Amino acid sequence: MNFFTRLILTTSYVTRCEGVSLTLRRKHSLGNQQIRVSKQKRVALGNPEINSLTLSQKRDILALDTDNNTLKFPTIWLRDNCQCPACFQRHSQSRTIDWGKFDFGVKPLSAKLVESELTIEWSDNHRSNFTLDWLIERSFTEEKRKLFRNKIYRFERTTWGANEFGKYLKKFDYKSVLNEDSTLLNWLESLTKYGVAIVTNVPAKNNSNKILTERVAFTRRTHYGEEFTVIAKDGTTNVAYLSSTLPLHTDLPYYHYAPGANLLHCLVQSQGKGGESQLADGFHVGNYLKLHEPESYKILTKTLVDWSDVGHENGDHFHSLHQAPVLCEDEFGDLVRVNFSQPQRDSHFNAPLEQVILWYEAVGLFTKLLYSPENNVTFKLAEGDILTFDNLRLVHGRSAYADTTGRERLLIGCYLDWDEIYSRIRVLRKQLKRSKEMNIEQSTRNLHQLCLSF
Amino acid sequence: MNFFTRLILTTSYVTRCEGVSLTLRRKHSLGNQQIRVSKQKRVALGNPEINSLTLSQKRDILALDTDNNTLKFPTIWLRDNCQCPACFQRHSQSRTIDWGKFDFGVKPLSAKLVESELTIEWSDNHRSNFTLDWLIERSFTEEKRKLFRNKIYRFERTTWGANEFGKYLKKFDYKSVLNEDSTLLNWLESLTKYGVAIVTNVPAKNNSNKILTERVAFTRRTHYGEEFTVIAKDGTTNVAYLSSTLPLHTDLPYYHYAPGANLLHCLVQSQGKGGESQLADGFHVGNYLKLHEPESYKILTKTLVDWSDVGHENGDHFHSLHQAPVLCEDEFGDLVRVNFSQPQRDSHFNAPLEQVILWYEAVGLFTKLLYSPENNVTFKLAEGDILTFDNLRLVHGRSAYADTTGRERLLIGCYLDWDEIYSRIRVLRKQLKRSKEMNIEQSTRNLHQLCLSF
Structure with missing residues (x-):
């Protein structure tokens, strides 16, 4: 009725x-x-x-x-x-x-x-x-709700395994991103859709990365500052600053407000073997678990893990903590954030004992899948590349390397938040649509003028 | 067994x-x-x-x-x-x-x-x-988990109605906060516990507020910049910059990562009537609903609302969107965030029609309670005050005012994130505990020395 x-x-x-x-x-x-x-x-x-x-x-x-x-x-x-x-x-x-x-x-x-x-x-x-x-x-209507959610609020995502990675990894020229709105939009849409994109031909300057974030909005600051330098350091309180293997992880899972996207500018790359970047799509692997190992998926979405970082940077001490699952879902059951970091998981584990045992089984499976050749890609950044990726979705790592005399591998990293990226995409889409319409109007006027002149 | x-x-x-x-x-x-x-x-x-x-x-x-x-x-x-x-x-x-x-x-x-x-x-x-x-x-053990959660991860909260407000509102001297770790800790603990505190005797300088955030960590930036000036402006795209009544609201609910704490430095206050600050504890009212109007509470925690901000600041355009309920709970059913802003709620409402009708009933009740004399407090900031409050918990507003010639009401605001506040509290507690222990050791040594000298 x-x-x-x-x-x-x-x-x-x-x-x-x-x-x-x-x-x-x-x-x-x-x-x-x-x-x-x-x-x-x-x-x-x-x-x-x-x-x-x-x-x-x-x-x-x-x-x-x-x-x-x-x-x-x-x-x-x-x-x-x-x-x-x-x-x-x-x-x-x-x-x-x-x-x-x-x-x-x-x-x-x-x-x-x-x-x-x-x-x-x-x-x-x-x-x-x-x-x-x-x-x-x-x-x-439900149709309108879905449309709004997938086209205006959030944008379509395509998850990937190793086989698809080559097809989806797009490259964008740095100057073009800075000067052309359409390239800026294409880069951000690619980053949103595939969770990864490379900006190339970046000047070997310390602030090139920051300039890129300011083209979108502004650099997201954390207790490591606005920019962080990834170089082998003695006496560091962060394992990323060692030249040994850096296992797969997400950055700063101990922040309730974890940085959205990671931008790693390669200024100096190590010669010879080592220093390769590793990536895997955490949503792809998470969705695989949801389908094929629902019990493990459930444990990874329901068990609160204590992510932490205790240390100091430039003399300033911090003690960050965040309790959250490895796989975080939104209200619709869609994955929205992956937390994954061996070094930055606290030895305090505030979950019931029986659940902790099941959690290790599930996270063991998740880890195995992240490292498996079906899901894991390895490539070496070129000097002048900025690797940009979704820090709430992808896990990243680096193989061990050895610096040669006078040539120290050097990356400068910084972050952008998704609040700002989505906002910029919405504004650009609107502006470019308007400018396209104006161009059509102008072309029509020109055509009309042309017809009149004959 | x-x-x-x-x-x-x-x-x-x-x-x-x-x-x-x-x-x-x-x-x-x-x-x-x-x-x-x-x-x-x-x-x-x-x-x-x-x-x-x-x-x-x-x-x-x-x-x-x-x-x-x-x-x-x-x-x-x-x-x-x-x-x-x-x-x-x-x-x-x-x-x-x-x-x-x-x-x-x-x-x-x-x-x-x-x-x-x-x-x-x-x-x-x-x-x-x-x-x-x-x-x-x-x-x-469950006991340890609770202890960790309430003493190390998060800290005890005391919610309040208008009657308790006077008792809970603490004031802290600006210089003392900057120079003494114990005062800094007391201020941050008060802000955490009651969601509000006032820092007094603040120099009438534009950067006094920023200096305060840097004493904790750093200023949280948004698309309105690191600092925002609240002064009556013509042609603004934000209603906060008008001299008319500013109804109760939380700041920036359209950010997925909404700023944690709000710091409003009053440099020039309006003379005569008007320009009063209004506050209500959203968690207090939310918890009241949970107990006495569970259906309304449920609707307010389950209905996703479209919070939005479309405009520009310093020539930079933005279009922010965030879908979230008015009352947000954590995994334990405790309130962790209130989203509330009439101007910054989109006319798109992406929820089922029948739910929207119930939502208006529930939000009407919530609004009535926020404005009721039992929950709502009004006071006038003095020049040299910084009103600091939890932007994820309290709603704030301002009564209309009229500037007199040569005297324009002026507030400079900025934000701090809870990630940084909690981190600073943990570090300070550890440092102060250690320094107390060292003082006891020193006193014991002094006493021993004193005994020997007799």
Whole structure:
């Protein structure tokens, strides 16, 4: 049975200009209130054609009926999102209704649709107007929700094993990223989709990496500073600064707010063997476990592990701690973060004993898969490369190396947060779309000019 | 029934020096392996007295039996946390075992306890030693887990309503915070516990606030920069920069990584009425709902809301989005973050329609409670105050004001992240404890010297 038990009040309508007006007057009725329009006079709005406006019995839902569908809107949401200058400030794109004084019991008294504009009179003596385009863009269907989530809020991801890596690893010229918005967008989209991309031809300067982050937004600072130098050091408190093998890990899992993306600028590479970068896609392996080893997956998503870092940098001491699983899911059960680091896992393990035993079994399997040739890729960065990768998704490592006299392997790293990357992608997409539309307009004008001149 | 079904192998023991050695040799036995020591020869370790070592049948759990308790440890965890120089680097406080080569099936071959040191021989030809203090500190009991969580990982919180606010609001002298570690710690502990504290006597300089954050760690940057100036501005894209009422809100809910603590330095306060700060404890109100309005609480913890910010700052455009509930819980069902901002909630609401209607009812109730005199406090900052508060817990607002000629209300704000605050608290507690112990030692030495001189 339809959500609405309908009570048709009237079929009258008024034609204005080339459109149709649908008026709905308040009735103290137990049934729903609906106005139908004749088929010939439907309001055409791109895809849907609106047949009628319907208000639910409680006056809490307003429905726009089309032949195939009913677009429903909560009336309280409509009032809350009134677009008039008193309720919404256009230049700050902000709602200005003060909730301290808002009537949460507000109801529509009447609603009418004139051409493509919906007008509602409210019980708090207010009137709101909405264009149908605006409403349709915000419709409460599952399809719209998914679209928003996958295209605007987050972007599509493609996970990979070793076989696909070569196909997915894209390279972007540093100067081009700095100077062309389209290359900047392509790099960030590649980084988002595959979790990895290389920026090439980077000047051998200490601040080249920082300049790149500032092209996006700004460098994410941590207790290691804004930039960190990866060079063999004596007496370090971080194992990354040794020339021995650096096993697969994610950076800074002991931060509740772990850095989103890692940018490693290779200034000096070691000669001969060693110093290779290793990567594996933690989401790819995690999803494999979810499918084939669901018990292990469950343990890795449910067991809180104590990630920690105790040390000092430039004389400043820190003691960071974060309790989180190896595999972190969002509300939809999708993986959103991998925490993985042998050196930076505390010897305190605050989980029940039996669970800890199962956790070691599961993490053993996860580790084996991360290191297996099916999932693990090894390559050597060239001098002038910036390896950029998703630190919440990929694990990375490095094989041991030996410095030769006068030639010390040197990487300068820094971080970018996903909040800033996503924001930049949204802005760039909008700007590039607008500029494309303007180019088309300009081309049309040019063509028109050309035609006239013949 | 006890988790261990015991098979006592031997009761022999060897006395060495003033201690007791407990040896356990590998037996291919289906039962558990246990060694008992006579009551007279127990190993005394502060509180517990160890009666015996027990290895479970699968050799996956090692138990230390006392009269009152059994301390159990997963053997794989023991191997993973071997403290020898090959497995653990002391100065970086890091595990150096390479998991790429680790045997996850490793088992103990034998274990012995000499005085307060446990020695284990492993199936991977390795030997580990652990002191009993180290083990007891890491025992897998629920009590230890809670202690670690509430004393080391996180710290105790006291939520408040308007009646308690005056009692809990502490003030700290700026110079003292900068110069004395104990005052710095007291301020941060107060901020953590009550979610609010005021730093007073702050020099009227633009960078006073930044200096304060650098005393803790560093300023958290956002797309509004490292610092933001709250002054009435024309043509702003942020409603905080208007002189009208600023309704209760949390800052930057549209960041996945929302800034942890807010620091608002009042340089110029408006004369006459208006410009008052408003605060309410979102956790206090949230917990009230949990107890008295569980359905509303559930809706507010489960409904994903679209928080957004579209605008520009210093010519740089941004479009931030974050989907999260108003009330966010951790894995234990404790509140960890409040998201609340009318202007910065998107008109897109990506939740099912029926849930949206219930959400408005619930958020209406939450809002009413936040604004109610039982929960809401109003006070006027003095010039030279820095209001510091937990931005993930408290909501804040400001009453409308009017600038007088030549006197424009001016606040400079910046943020600190909880990752850095917690880290600083842990470091300070350790340092102050050590310095206290050293002072006691010094006093004892002085006293001894004094006695000798008589």
